[in-house]
Amino acid sequence: MTLTLIGSYTSPFVRKIRLLLWNDKTVQFQPLNYFEEVGNKMLREKSPFNQLPILMDGDQPIYETRVMFNYIAKKQNLKPLTMDEENILSAIDAIISSGVNLFSLKKGGMNVDDESNYFLIRQKQRIPNLLKFITPWAAKQQVENNWNYLTMSMVALIDWIEFREVYNLKDFPELRVFRERFNQCPGVVDTNIPKA
Ligand SMILES: N[C@@H](CCC(=O)N[C@@H](CS)C(=O)NCC(=O)O)C(=O)O
Numbered sequence: 309m310t311l312t313l314i315g316s317y318t319s320p321f322v323r324k325i326r327l328l329l330w331n332d333k334t335v336q337f338q339p340l341n342y343f344e345e346v347g348n349k350m351l352r353e354k355s356p357f358n359q360l361p362i363l364m365d366g367d368q369p370i371y372e373t374r375v376m377f378n379y380i381a382k383k384q385n386l387k388p389l390t391m392d393e394e395n396i397l398s399a400i401d402a403i404i405s406s407g408v409n410l411f412s413l414k415k416g417g418m419n420v421d422d423e424s425n426y427f428l429i430r431q432k433q434r435i436p437n438l439l440k441f442i443t444p445w446a447a448k449q450q451v452e453n454n455w456n457y458l459t460m461s462m463v464a465l466i467d468w469i470e471f472r473e474v475y476n477l478k479d480f481p482e483l484r485v486f487r488e489r490f491n492q493c494p495g496v497v498d499t500n501i502p503k504a
Pocket of ligand 1: 372
C-alpha cells in the first residue's frame with residue numbers, strides 16, 4: 309500500500325495514526341499546520357471535514373481516525389478489538405475530543421473557566437470521569453505484550469493534554485507511570501510533540 313498521512317506534529321489524533329504506521333517505512337508523512345494561512349487553506353481543500361489527520365491510500369482519502377484504524381487493521385491482519393477494548397478506545401477519543409473542543413474555544417477567545425456554561429461544564433466533567441474509567445485498564449498494560457493502537461492512543465492523549473494544559477494529571481499518577489513505561493516503544497520519542 310502507498311499510504312500518505314497528512315497531519316500536524318502536535319495533533320494527538322495524527323500521532324495515534326503515525327505510531328500505528330511507524331514500522332511501515334513506505335508510508336509518507338506530509339506535515340500540515342492549519343494554524344498557518346497556507347496550511348489552513350490546504351486543509352480546507354483536502355478535507356470536507358476540515359480536520360486532521362487525512363490518510364490517503366493512493367487517490368483514496370480516508371477520514372476519521374477510527375476508520376483509518378479499521379482500514380489499517382484489516383490490511384495488517386490485526387486481531388479484532390474486544391468490546392471492552394472498543395470502549396477504552398472510545399473513551400480515549402472522547403477525552404481527546406473534549407480537550408480539543410476546550411483548547412479550540414480558548415484559542416477562539418472564550419473564557420473556558422466560565423462555570424455557568426452548560427457546554428463547558430459537560431466537556432470539563434467528561435475528562436476526569438473518563439480518565440477514571442480507563443485508569444484500571446492503563447495500569448495493567450505492559451510494554452512487552454500491549455504495544456498496540458490503544459496504548460499508542462493513550463501515549464498521544466497524555467502528552468497532548470499536558471502539552472496544551474487542558475487537564476492536569478496530578479490526580480492520576482498511574483497514568484504518568486504508564487507514560488514512562490511506554491517511552492521506549494517504537495516511534496514514541498520520534499513523534500514527541502516538538503518544543504515550540
Ligand atoms: N473525529 C476526528 C477528530 C479529528 C480532530 O479533531 N482533529 C483536530 C486536530 S487534533 C482538528 O483537525 N481540529 C480542527 C477542527 O476541528 O476545526 C478523528 O478521529 O479523526
